[in-house]
Amino acid sequence: MSNKTFTEKEIEILTRNPYVKSVSSKGITYTDEFKHIFIVENEKGKLPREIFTEYGFDINMIGIERVRSSGKRWRAAYKNNGVAGLQDTRKENSGRPSEKELSLEEKYTRLEAQNHLLKAENELLKKLKNDGEEVAEKEIKLMASQKFLLINEIIKKHKLKNKVGYLCSLAGVSRSGYYNYFTLESQERKKQQEKRDEEIRDIILKAFHFKRRKKGARQIKMTLEGQFSVTYNLKRIRRIMKKYNIICSIRKANPYRRMMKATRDHTVVPNILNREFKQYVPGKVLLTDITYLFYGNGKKAYLSTIKDGSTNEVLAYNVSSSLALALATDTIKKLKKNRRVKLAKDAFIHSDQGVHYTSPEFQALLKKYKLGQSMSRRGNCWDNAPQESFFGHFKDEAYIKPCETLEELKKEIKQYMIYYNNYRYQWDLKKMTPVQYRNHLLNIV
Incomplete structure (x- = not known):
């Protein structure tokens, strides 16, 4: 008899075999059917190892010594008592009464x-x-x-x-055939599910890489619906992304540091926006800010943008290697030159209290173009949250660092702005792109 003991996992595996009656850590009780099969197959010339393997037993798990001793014991029992010698009579010979008194309920x-x-x-x-x-x-x-x-x-x-x-x-x-059938059927179902998942994965990857911009689950869902006319449940998309390790980097907090304090000549204006960003009037609430861009080998540039608070559309932007006042004023001039932008009668610019926006030159330019002005409270980034959020998404999705020159950087930013306005679907815009949502608002007015 082998001294090998079985682990809980091995006991679980052995119990599944239809030719096993019971298993403990120290031994196995086989069915009478398997003992009879063993004798028949052994007399045909098959070795014990071959018989056990053929009927679903792992020899390495059981141990060759246990296989040999079981075969030897069954052959001796069959030789002495025939088929009756292969039957398990332990219950009959246990000394316990074969029948017990049953209650009426039993x-x-x-x-x-x-x-x-x-x-x-x-x-x-x-x-x-x-x-x-x-x-x-x-x-x-x-x-x-x-x-x-x-x-x-x-x-x-x-x-x-x-x-x-x-x-x-x-x-x-056969009983074993019954269990094998449902095991194979289960495996076939798993194969079919795996095949379906791979097909869905390939479709999701098309949306994930659409316009060379990586996207999260919600962006993928909206892109599939808007560009490919495919609708998947958000949970399914997240499951497939997790299963195949499709990762979109999580946007981190904006590291942009506030500019130097305004001088005495600079003027801070009141916050007339009060976080009412969504006023459902295109061209009324115009959010602006400046952020740092690090590219190439330690190079630095600056991006100034003007964003529509109602539609999230980027209406104008300016890229420069200098943080001079022209960075902000040129952005305002580009806004006015953009013929596709139609500003509302009471349009106003909302910004932080940065030195550019409190300067007399900037404020004079706004008055010239008949634009109102609003400013966030000091040190309160939430008062201009949509603009801060845009910069965060932009830095995650645009390929800034690989750019080697300022011209390459400007080209990449231009491509991203086209993508953002026309192809980047947004959950809070009724799953539309900024341009689609702007047209939607104009049609319902």
């Missing part, structure tokens, strides 16, 4: 179970006969797979999980 439960078994037996035979009539009137020639499905249906209907062997013998199929 007797009723047993009778009910027997009644279910009889019903199941009749139902199975009836179905087998009816389904086999087209093939032959006297002989049932259903495929084994059909019989397995019928047995499974009967077991579920009458709750007879412990009668699998009996129903299999009644239908003329």
